Amino acid sequence: MFSFKIQAIQGRARAGIFTTPHGDLETPLFAPVGTQAAVKTLTPAQLDELGASLVLANTYHLFLRPGDELVADMGGLHCFMQWPHPILTDSGGFQVFSLAQTRKIDDDGVTFKSHIDGSTHRFTPEKSIQIQENLGADIIMAFDECSDPNNHGYSKTAMERTHRWAERSLTAKKRTDQALFGIIQGGVDPDLRTTSAQFISSLSFPGIAIGGLSVGETKQEMHATLRLVTQLLPENKPRYLMGVGTPEDLINGIALGVDIFDCVLPTRLARHNAAFSSQGRLNLMNATFAHDQHPIDETCDCYTCRTFTRAYLRHLIVAKELLAGTLLSIHNLHALIQLVKDIRTSIINNTFKSKVPGWLEKWHGNAERKSTILHKEAG
Amino acid sequence: MFSFKIQAIQGRARAGIFTTPHGDLETPLFAPVGTQAAVKTLTPAQLDELGASLVLANTYHLFLRPGDELVADMGGLHCFMQWPHPILTDSGGFQVFSLAQTRKIDDDGVTFKSHIDGSTHRFTPEKSIQIQENLGADIIMAFDECSDPNNHGYSKTAMERTHRWAERSLTAKKRTDQALFGIIQGGVDPDLRTTSAQFISSLSFPGIAIGGLSVGETKQEMHATLRLVTQLLPENKPRYLMGVGTPEDLINGIALGVDIFDCVLPTRLARHNAAFSSQGRLNLMNATFAHDQHPIDETCDCYTCRTFTRAYLRHLIVAKELLAGTLLSIHNLHALIQLVKDIRTSIINNTFKSKVPGWLEKWHGNAERKSTILHKEAG
Numbered sequence: 001m002f003s004f005k006i007q008a009i010q011g012r013a014r015a016g017i018f019t020t021p022h023g024d025l026e027t028p029l030f031a032p033v034g035t036q037a038a039v040k041t042l043t044p045a046q047l048d049e050l051g052a053s054l055v056l057a058n059t060y061h062l063f064l065r066p067g068d069e070l071v072a073d074m075g076g077l078h079c080f081m082q083w084p085h086p087i088l089t090d091s092g093g094f095q096v097f098s099l100a101q102t103r104k105i106d107d108d109g110v111t112f113k114s115h116i117d118g119s120t121h122r123f124t125p126e127k128s129i130q131i132q133e134n135l136g137a138d139i140i141m142a143f144d145e146c147s148d149p150n151n152h153g154y155s156k157t158a159m160e161r162t163h164r165w166a167e168r169s170l171t172a173k174k175r176t177d178q179a180l181f182g183i184i185q186g187g188v189d190p191d192l193r194t195t196s197a198q199f200i201s202s203l204s205f206p207g208i209a210i211g212g213l214s215v216g217e218t219k220q221e222m223h224a225t226l227r228l229v230t231q232l233l234p235e236n237k238p239r240y241l242m243g244v245g246t247p248e249d250l251i252n253g254i255a256l257g258v259d260i261f262d263c264v265l266p267t268r269l270a271r272h273n274a275a276f277s278s279q280g281r282l283n284l285m286n287a288t289f290a291h292d293q294h295p296i297d298e299t300c301d302c303y304t305c306r307t308f309t310r311a312y313l314r315h316l317i318v319a320k321e322l323l324a325g326t327l328l329s330i331h332n333l334h335a336l337i338q339l340v341k342d343i344r345t346s347i348i349n350n351t352f353k354s355k356v357p358g359w360l361e362k363w364h365g366n367a368e369r370k371s372t373i374l375h376k377e378a379g
Numbered sequence: 380m381f382s383f384k385i386q387a388i389q390g391r392a393r394a395g396i397f398t399t400p401h402g403d404l405e406t407p408l409f410a411p412v413g414t415q416a417a418v419k420t421l422t423p424a425q426l427d428e429l430g431a432s433l434v435l436a437n438t439y440h441l442f443l444r445p446g447d448e449l450v451a452d453m454g455g456l457h458c459f460m461q462w463p464h465p466i467l468t469d470s471g472g473f474q475v476f477s478l479a480q481t482r483k484i485d486d487d488g489v490t491f492k493s494h495i496d497g498s499t500h501r502f503t504p505e506k507s508i509q510i511q512e513n514l515g516a517d518i519i520m521a522f523d524e525c526s527d528p529n530n531h532g533y534s535k536t537a538m539e540r541t542h543r544w545a546e547r548s549l550t551a552k553k554r555t556d557q558a559l560f561g562i563i564q565g566g567v568d569p570d571l572r573t574t575s576a577q578f579i580s581s582l583s584f585p586g587i588a589i590g591g592l593s594v595g596e597t598k599q600e601m602h603a604t605l606r607l608v609t610q611l612l613p614e615n616k617p618r619y620l621m622g623v624g625t626p627e628d629l630i631n632g633i634a635l636g637v638d639i640f641d642c643v644l645p646t647r648l649a650r651h652n653a654a655f656s657s658q659g660r661l662n663l664m665n666a667t668f669a670h671d672q673h674p675i676d677e678t679c680d681c682y683t684c685r686t687f688t689r690a691y692l693r694h695l696i697v698a699k700e701l702l703a704g705t706l707l708s709i710h711n712l713h714a715l716i717q718l719v720k721d722i723r724t725s726i727i728n729n730t731f732k733s734k735v736p737g738w739l740e741k742w743h744g745n746a747e748r749k750s751t752i753l754h755k756e757a758g
Contacts, residue, residue: 037694041702045682061698074672074688303422311453311459312416312453315416315459321417
């Protein structure tokens with residue numbers, strides 16, 4: 001039901017096809033985030049037009065609202081949100097640690113209070129898998145604990161727990177039409193990361209996720225960790241870098257052999273009136289755009305850039321028209337999805353290496369100086 | 380540049396074609412409201428898919444933000460908001476009286492304070508026409524004063540001022556590629572309405588609008604006034620009933636010979652989680668819909684009803700996902716646009732009269748008991 005075929009390799013960058021019950025995923029790919037079973041402000045028809053293939057949904061959020069059993073009753077996530085292509089759910093671990101209130105972690109699981117109504121709940125590896133089986137995504141994740149990257153002692157404890165929970169997640173899994181990915185943790189410590197990469201790779205996961213990055217470490221730490229970890233992973237399994245990132249992160253990640261990315265950044269920036277562009281990140285509320293008849297980015301062929309001026313987008317923002325968020329989400333998602341598609345083509349055409357400097361140059365002004373907890377705020 | 384051809388008449392109901400510089404309008408028609416040069420939450424592509432033909436934009440709002448001169452600099456409203464089909468702007472009169480603060484009316488015009496920043500501005504008939512010429516819609520409106528329907532003395536004063544302002548609007552008009560419609564006022568007083576209908580009809584307007592209805596009078600008063608006024612209008616000019624309405628209002632209005640309608644109701648209801656349906660108006664936040672796998676309306680073929688369950692829409696509402704507003708706006712606008720298209724077909728096929736009872740029955744539960752100031756709240 002699942003298979004991963006590598007079509008082309010250039011350096012460590014790979015172009016592949018990951019087959020799932022809801023269709024083939026051409027990797028590398030960027031997955032929009034639909035936290036609450038909806039990519040914020042966009043219809044599935046608009047997502048389809050953007051060329052999105054995989055969509056991520058959050059287990060923590062959907063467990064709390066509307067409830068995984070309700071989603072199962074409605075025929076599962078694909079049917080509920082009407083996304084006929086592949087879906088990935090995370091394990092809920094990250095959100096429990098970043099969003100929920102007054103959590104208590106023990107070796108068996110985590111007890112936490114809902115950020116919505118304060119009600120008390122408990123996640124264990126078994127519970128996370130049960131919820132994800134109710135949700136019914138194509139790719140599901142082992143329950144893990146994401147540590148503070150700057151706290152070695154905690155990183156070690158969290159990594160060891162993550163390893164035990166990975167084994168329990170594998171044991172708990174019943175459905176055969178879902179691919180369960182294991183998650184590597186270990187903060188920014190090379191020894192811990194090596195141990196974790198080797199351990200998770202030794203288990204029978206059909207795919208491997210790299211967790212605990214883009215959570216507050218420096219860009220240098222993130223790249224060094226990623227460079228180390230990707231060298232240790234089996235070639236024949238898809239690699240998923242969770243919650244990353246910026247255009248630069250995607251280019252660098254693919255160069256290091258990552259296949260799958262997701263990030264809330266495109267839709268989150270849109271809600272803050274910001275847009276990726278080849279002239280750097282633009283805040284379209286800026287008064288300098290009031291009479292600007294150019295599109296956000298002359299080099300972009302998304303619906304927003306084909307259709308609207310910066311002047312109109314600024315007007316929508318100033319006038320508090322929600323359409324602004326929709327149009328900026330379309331542009332920002334298109335920018336990342338198309339960038340990764342272009343990179344994929346270059347890997348197949350054997351032009352990736354020669355094109356990387358140009359891409360890094362083009363997208364330079366869109367980088368964050370420090371990686372931030374982007375998936376902490378949902379969607 | 381403008382012409383109105385009647386294709387079929389059944390009773391007083393008419394099917395016609397109003398030719399404008401941006402294309403032919405098939406009447407009767409329902410126009411979505413794009414107060415601030417955007418129909419709330421919808422892209423022009425989504426509006427096009429809905430079969431919208433004419434879109435209304437508000438002169439008062441666009442004068443204040445982003446300014447009519449900016450819109451002119453950007454190539455006019457069609458170019459600015461990227462709506463290639465016909466556009467109608469109102470005169471700003473109604474909003475000055477309903478939205479602006481501390482207004483002072485004299486025979487020459489109205490001085491008012493912006494509801495956005497309290498800044499002072501003045502509208503006269505000449506100023507309203509100048510703004511509307513800057514905006515560049517296909518159909519523009521004479522500057523008018525809308526009175527309280529329950530205050531006869533004020534209705535008479537406002538009507539007389541509206542008449543003088545109608546003449547000044549005609550004189551002020553310079554562009555030949557815009558059709559200037561006159562507006563009938565007179566509250567709910569039959570004598571005043573007769574006087575106003577006769578006076579406005581006697582001027583050289585290529586179309587006639589009926590103002591001052593759906594502003595707080597009873598349904599009975601509204602229908603009686605509409606019945607009276609439409610009898611007095613020339614057959615060969617399009618008739619526009621401003622700010623109306625509900626499905627029932629549209630059916631009744633067309634039966635009395637109205638050609639053009641606009642109303643914020645579909646998008647406004649969407650923002651309040653409500654949807655038109657053949658089972659009456661539904662509030663989709665209601666917990667009874669939590670597991671409901673039906674579409675909003677089994678008889679509707681809009682994108683929302685073809686795609687999503689009530690359960691999913693309720694989830695989006697409860698989870699505060701903005702996509703809910705988009706999907707409900709699509710449904711509510713489709714309901715009215717399609718109802719009027721179906722009525723148009725029936726007039727041409729000579730089946731209108733036989734179908735009216737069924738339509739009134741189907742849409743009965745969506746009526747308001749009292750007409751309300753729907754265009755007071757924008758969009």
